[in-house]
Amino acid sequence: MGGILVQRQPRGRVARNRIGRTENRLIVPVTASNSDQLKARLGADRIHLGEVLAPYTTFRIGGPADVFFEARSADELATALRVARELGIPHFVLGLGANILVGDMGFRGLVIRNAARSRSITADGILEVESGAVVWPDLIRFVVDAGWSGLEHYAGIPSTVGGALWQNLHFLSPAPERERTMYIDEVFLDARLLHPDGTASVKGKDYFDFGYDQSVLHHSGDVVLSARFALEGGSPETMNRIIEENLAWRAERHPPLDTEPSAGSIFKKIEGIGAGRLIDQCGLKGTRIGGIEITRRHANIMINRGGGTAADVRAMIDRVVETVRAETGYVLEPEIAFVGEF
Numbered sequence: 001m002g003g004i005l006v007q008r009q010p011r012g013r014v015a016r017n018r019i020g021r022t023e024n025r026l027i028v029p030v031t032a033s034n035s036d037q038l039k040a041r042l043g044a045d046r047i048h049l050g051e052v053l054a055p056y057t058t059f060r061i062g063g064p065a066d067v068f069f070e071a072r073s074a075d076e077l078a079t080a081l082r083v084a085r086e087l088g089i090p091h092f093v094l095g096l097g098a099n100i101l102v103g104d105m106g107f108r109g110l111v112i113r114n115a116a117r118s119r120s121i122t123a124d125g126i127l128e129v130e131s132g133a134v135v136w137p138d139l140i141r142f143v144v145d146a147g148w149s150g151l152e153h154y155a156g157i158p159s160t161v162g163g164a165l166w167q168n169l170h171f172l173s174p175a176p177e178r179e180r181t182m183y184i185d186e187v188f189l190d191a192r193l194l195h196p197d198g199t200a201s202v203k204g205k206d207y208f209d210f211g212y213d214q215s216v217l218h219h220s221g222d223v224v225l226s227a228r229f230a231l232e233g234g235s236p237e238t239m240n241r242i243i244e245e246n247l248a249w250r251a252e253r254h255p256p257l258d259t260e261p262s263a264g265s266i267f268k269k270i271e272g273i274g275a276g277r278l279i280d281q282c283g284l285k286g287t288r289i290g291g292i293e294i295t296r297r298h299a300n301i302m303i304n305r306g307g308g309t310a311a312d313v314r315a316m317i318d319r320v321v322e323t324v325r326a327e328t329g330y331v332l333e334p335e336i337a338f339v340g341e342f
């Protein structure tokens with residue numbers, strides 16, 4: 001083994017939420033020799049060196065990965081993880097990049113973009129799906145068209161199945177009531193996981209320990225290879241109405257991703273108060289640092305106006321945290337995860 005590679009960490013407040021597992025192990029940097037081994041094991045034409053990560057995130061921010069590999073099946077995902085671990089190369093599993101901020105200096109190691117997307121549904125509504133499947137629109141359209149209900153609430157949210165289980169994807173219950181938050185764990189049955197020791201097993205809800213923006217995946221080092229959801233028969237008319245209403249709700253309140261890239265809500269909610277409300281109360285909507293702006297549509301969302309950097313986002317996070325603390329006494333914590341070198 002070579003040396004220890006610690007990715008440069010974000011300073012101050014933003015350090016809390018950084019991706020820790022690949023940074024805290026005994027790891028070696030990518031070299032000509034081990035990248036050749038990656039090529040030999042994963043296919044020379046499938047390995048990309050120095051791939052810029054910004055286009056693979058919804059924020060459109062992030063520098064290059066030393067090595068980038070796109071897994072097209074759960075088997076390829078498991079193989080890439082096992083090889084990286086054998087070689088001691090730090091690695092990160094990337095979904096749609098909708099809940100992360102990648103550092104401007106990129107990621108030292110292997111980024112595995114999860115594009116394992118096969119899916120099927122049984123006659124009694126058990127959806128079996130690989131973890132790189134895209135929840136909206138692909139998976140939701142697939143199940144709704146087949147008459148199965150349970151996922152339509154999450155229409156419009158950018159997420160893979162793996163990312164959805166990492167964070168326990170959630171949204172307000174259907175209009176007009178919108179009286180409670182619905183969570184994807186409500187229809188979750190079980191998942192096939194690759195554990196840090198290289199073994200795989202199927203684990204159910206108890207193991208996942210789901211909470212608000214929480215699951216066991218945050219600290220276990222497990223990677224979801226595939227998952228099963230138990231759906232119920234539903235009327236396509238009702239489901240399509242829910243989808244349309246939820247899309248309309250989002251269109252009114254959220255910046256459109258194609259023209260105003262973002263990572264969704266930046267700060268965790270504060271029960272009964274709302275992070276966005278506090279930020280709004282401090283008059284921070286419209287504040288701009290570099291290419292990053294707090295959108296006027298929603299105080300908890302920062303948008304990339306073009307040329308925005310991870311450094312701009314961090315500076316904005318620090319400004320918001322300091323202002324809200326000084327003016328209201330509440331301490332906001334980032335919800336997004338920080339990945340790579342800053």
Ligand SMILES: Cc1cc2nc3c(=O)[nH]c(=O)nc-3n(C[C@H](O)[C@H](O)[C@H](O)COP(=O)(O)OP(=O)(O)OC[C@H]3O[C@@H](n4cnc5c(N)ncnc54)[C@H](O)[C@@H]3O)c2cc1C
Nearest residue numbers: 095096097098099159160162163164166170223224263264
């Ligand atoms: C415009 C916008 C609106 C949003 N609205 C909502 C909302 O209403 N509700 C909500 O809950 N979220 C919302 N989000 C946040 C985001 O959509 C979710 O957190 C989503 O689940 C992220 O999925 P992803 O595939 O992009 O994960 P990524 O951002 O790529 O990764 C997030 C974390 O999950 C880990 N991960 C990914 N795949 C796996 C896997 N297979 N196994 C283990 N770990 C894995 C990654 O390593 C990383 O640590 C929003 C985001 C945006 C940009």
